[in-house]
Amino acid sequence: xxxxxxxxxxxxxxxxxxxxxxxxxxxxxxxxxxxxxxxxxxxxxxxxxxxxxxxxxxxxxxxxxxxxxxxxxxxxxxxxxxxxxxxxxxxxxxxxxxxxxxxxxxxxxxxxxxxxxxxxxxxxxxxxxxxxxxxxxxxxxxxxxxxxxxxxxxxxxxxxxxxxxxxxxxxxxxxxxxxxxxxxxxxxxxxxxxxxxxxxxxxxxxxxxxxxxxxxxxxxxxxxxxxxxxxx
Amino acid sequence: xxxxxxxxxxxxxxxxxxxxxxxxxxxxxxxxxxxxxxxxxxxxxxxxxxxxxxxxxxxxxxxxxxxxxxxxxxxxxxxxxxxxxxxxxxxxxxxxxxxxxxxxxxxxxxxxxxxxxxxxxxxxxxxxxxxxxxxxxxxxxxxxxxxxxxxxxxxxxxxxxxxxxxxxxxxxxxxxxxxxxxxxxxxxxxxxxxxxxxxxxxxxxxxxxxxxxxxxxxxxxxxxxxxxxxxxxxxxxxxxxxxxxxxxxxxxxxxxxxxxxxxxxxxxxxxxxxxxxxxxxxxxxxxxxxxxxxxxxxxxxxxxxxxxxxxxxxxxxxxxxxxxxxxxx
Ligand SMILES: Nc1ncnc2c1ncn2[C@@H]1O[C@H](COP(=O)(O)OP(=O)(O)OP(=O)(O)O)[C@@H](O)[C@H]1O
Ligand code: SF4
Ligand SMILES: [Mg+2]
Numbered sequence: 001x002x003x004x005x006x007x008x009x010x011x012x013x014x015x016x017x018x019x020x021x022x023x024x025x026x027x028x029x030x031x032x033x034x035x036x037x038x039x040x041x042x043x044x045x046x047x048x049x050x051x052x053x054x055x056x057x058x059x060x061x062x063x064x065x066x067x068x069x070x071x072x073x074x075x076x077x078x079x080x081x082x083x084x085x086x087x088x089x090x091x092x093x094x095x096x097x098x099x100x101x102x103x104x105x106x107x108x109x110x111x112x113x114x115x116x117x118x119x120x121x122x123x124x125x126x127x128x129x130x131x132x133x134x135x136x137x138x139x140x141x142x143x144x145x146x147x148x149x150x151x152x153x154x155x156x157x158x159x160x161x162x163x164x165x166x167x168x169x170x171x172x173x174x175x176x177x178x179x180x181x182x183x184x185x186x187x188x189x190x191x192x193x194x195x196x197x198x199x200x201x202x203x204x205x206x207x208x209x210x211x212x213x214x215x216x217x218x219x220x221x222x223x224x225x226x227x228x229x230x231x232x
Numbered sequence: 233x234x235x236x237x238x239x240x241x242x243x244x245x246x247x248x249x250x251x252x253x254x255x256x257x258x259x260x261x262x263x264x265x266x267x268x269x270x271x272x273x274x275x276x277x278x279x280x281x282x283x284x285x286x287x288x289x290x291x292x293x294x295x296x297x298x299x300x301x302x303x304x305x306x307x308x309x310x311x312x313x314x315x316x317x318x319x320x321x322x323x324x325x326x327x328x329x330x331x332x333x334x335x336x337x338x339x340x341x342x343x344x345x346x347x348x349x350x351x352x353x354x355x356x357x358x359x360x361x362x363x364x365x366x367x368x369x370x371x372x373x374x375x376x377x378x379x380x381x382x383x384x385x386x387x388x389x390x391x392x393x394x395x396x397x398x399x400x401x402x403x404x405x406x407x408x409x410x411x412x413x414x415x416x417x418x419x420x421x422x423x424x425x426x427x428x429x430x431x432x433x434x435x436x437x438x439x440x441x442x443x444x445x446x447x448x449x450x451x452x453x454x455x456x457x458x459x460x461x462x463x464x465x466x467x468x469x470x471x472x473x474x475x476x477x478x479x480x481x482x483x484x485x486x487x488x489x490x491x492x493x494x495x496x497x498x499x500x501x502x503x504x505x506x507x508x509x510x511x512x513x514x515x516x517x518x519x520x521x522x523x524x525x526x527x528x529x530x531x532x533x534x535x536x537x538x539x540x541x542x543x544x545x546x547x548x549x550x551x552x553x554x555x556x557x558x559x560x561x
Contacts, residue, residue, distance in 0.1 A: 042392045042421045091419070132515065146280035149515065173419060176278045176457040177503040182511035203421035210505040 004068040005029045006165045006197035007053060012062030014052050015045070021060060022048040026222045028199075030165065035191065035198040037208030040218030046201045047091075049221075050169040053199060054088040067164065084114060087158035091170035093150040097142045103153045104138040110161050127156040131186045148179035155183055159190055166191070169201045184211050238266035239410045239451035240290075244302035245312070247282075247289050251297070257520040259285040261475045263302070264545070267410065270449030272436050274466035274483065276456060276500070278516050282475040283455045284333075287414050290453075291328060292319035306410060325356050325406040329450075331413035331432070335399035339387040345398045346383040349373060349405070356406040376401045376431060393424040397431070404435060411435065413454045417461050425458065429465045459504060463487040471497045474517050474527035480548035493554040495532045526552065 007030040015021035022045035030036045040046045051057035052064060058074040065071065066082050073079065090096045097106055107127060108120045128135060131152040142150050151171065158166060166187060172180035188211075191198060202208055208215045242265050249257040259282045267273045275283050288294050290304055290311050304311040306327055314323060324330065332338035340348055349369035353359050359368040373383060376397045387395055396416065403411060413432060417425040436452045456462050462469060466483040471494060479486075479494040492498045499512035514531040523529065525540040532539070538552045 042419075042424060132511075134515070146278075146516075148279050174279075177459055177500050178278060178512040180511075181503040181505075181509050184509070185511060204505075205422065207505045210509055 004032065005065070006032050006034075006067055007199060008063075008065040008068075009049070009053065010063040010065070012049070012052060012059050012064060014048055014057060014059035014062075016048075018060055023052070023059075024222055025062070028216065028221050030197045030199050032164075033191070033195045033197060034214075035188075035200065035212040037212035037215035038199060038201045038218065038221065039203065039205055039208055039215050040201075041203060044218050045222075046203075046218060047169050050088070050167050050199070050201045053165075054086050054167045055083055056088070080114065084110070084161045085163055086165045086167060087161065087163035088167045089151070089155050089158045089169070089171045091173050093147060093154045093174075094142065097150055097154060099142050102139055102141055103133070103145065103150075106142075106153055107138075107156045107160055110157060114161065116161075123160050127159060130159070130189060131156045132182050148175050151175060151179070151183065152186075155186060162194060163196060164194075165197045165199070167199045167201070170203070171200070172207070173202065173204075180207070236268050236270075236448065238268050239306065240267040240453065241305040242266070242290075242302070243304075245286065245289060245304055246301045247285050247294065248299045249295075249297055250299065251520065255520050258475050258522055259298075259519055260289065262545075263477050265470055265477065265480055267451035267453050269409065269451055270436060271467045272433065272452040272454055272465050273468050273470060274454045274456060274462035275470045275472060275477075276459060276462050277472035278500075279457060280519070281472045281516060282519065283472055284414055286472075287412055287453075287455055290412065291324060291330065292316065325352070325408065327406075327408050327410060329403035329406060329408040329411045331400050331403045331411060331416045333415040333418055335387075335392075335395040338399055339395065339402075341387055344384050344386055345373070345378070345390070348398075349383075349401060352402050352405045372401045372405050373398075375404060392420055393427065396420065396424070396428050400428075400431060400435075409450055411450050411452045413452065413456075415456055415458075416454065417456065417458055422460075425461050426464065429461050433465050459487075459500065471500070474522060475519055476527070476550060477545075478528070478550045490558045491555070493549050493556070494551050495534050495553075495555060496528050498555055499531070526550075 009026055009028045012023060012026045013021045014023045026049055038046060048057060052059050055071060055074050055078045063070055066085055071082060104124060108124060111117060111120050111123060128138060133152050137145055137149055172183055190196065200208060200212055242263055245260060245263040247260040249259055251257060263286060265273065277283055289300050292311060292314060294300060300312050302312065346369060349372050350365050353368045353372060354365050357368060359365045370380065373380060378397045378401055382390065382394060390398065417428050420428060432452060436450050454465060469481060469483045469486045470477045471479040473496045479492060479497050486492050492501060502508045503511050512531050517527050526543050529535040529539045534553045543550045543552045
């Protein structure tokens, strides 16, 4: 493990209307290999912060660093090395999965998009077992599987490029207890073998406390008091 | 509680979907349960196990390719054989109040909460005349502590919690003896879950004809995958697996001591983050391709050869080898 944090947010402000930003002055650090839970109530802006950290939403001000490197561009303009370093899973698999793709293509798509198609068979085999899917499900489209099965596929997709940082935004909010425990176990297996960091965003304190090395509250993240792990 | 005439009495309810190519999906199989006035029955289970199909069957909202069997009695009426006119005019809203899964999606987006409440009041109650309808709509909002200052807002201008209250207010307007809540807390944070569930409980203990505070109360069938919410509100729990109710029991004993007696219920509770946090291995079976024996057998560490035959329901439990030791020791 290196000393450089895998993720660092410094005084980050972001939203959809500059006069009323959803995230104000947020600061947060995820050390290399660390699992941090970010706890906050509905509508507080957690998902917006997660989208900024996943390079999907450009902040209005502040700094975002991945492995110590400042991020200067977001979305399709982000450099490939930074984009592929972060994997992200959202709350609603039905909204984030292309309904036309078979699960195998859904999972493999990031490999195709980065010109690494030759790795597909091997990664598919590893990940299918890793997230608890069965090979017969890979040929189905999203409407032919349950929410839990689709979310397993979305997790596999987020892991397919072996990200150094995984962001889970309410990954299990729609799921039953057993599927939740199974998905968390899959994330933790991945982290145990790769040393990847995790930012798990949610509103279930019991879950985040059990899952993560530490849990930070939204109010503290946006009050400018938190930075390094253990510090405060 | 058992001596009281149930609000809802479901016997042998089964629903099959006929799929292209002649495939049959067994979404609900042979469900038996009652809901008493003043009682909350929580129907729990994994996603896709048939919970919502069961609710749709009760509301007469099954799609055209569904076939149902059995009976679901609400007073003198069998919900499964009632015609659409009866269902539309006397069941939905008047006999069954539906608290929907996604209140934001259930409310009409282009109309204010006040106008939706007034329309429902005019359709379902005796209130006549603008002033009376307006007052009754206001009272309906008060009943769920929906702030009067937000009545003229549109659904997208409400937080998740207020949208949930607006939807609950609509469900209560008709003073229906049975409330049916389908995943009413999905996507809400824990505080909102607790508040929503406590409000529902209040409406179970009050009404529909409990103006004097001594009425029998409403029955509530709450469908949920949120075990913490179920524990908070339910008197009894029905555990559904692969379309069957495999355990029907007292909530206190289920969540506390002695714990679930069906291995599947045990597994669900063990998966909770404040318990062992270990998943049940594997995934639920395909409802279109169920085994002839116990559907849980491939995931069950107690399975034996006996489990290749379907376990009958005895004493609210469908298992050849029920767990006997206390979950809490
Ligand atoms: N695309 C968008 N356009 C405009 N406003 C948005 C958009 N996405 C989110 N918002 C608003 O930004 C605020 C924060 O939203 P966000 O989704 O980040 O909250 P959250 O903490 O994740 O909430 P929840 O737990 O309910 O999902 C909310 O007021 C929301 O309505
Ligand atoms: S019937 Fe057998 S396989 Fe099914 S739950 Fe009981 S012990 Fe397990
Ligand atoms: Mg969110």
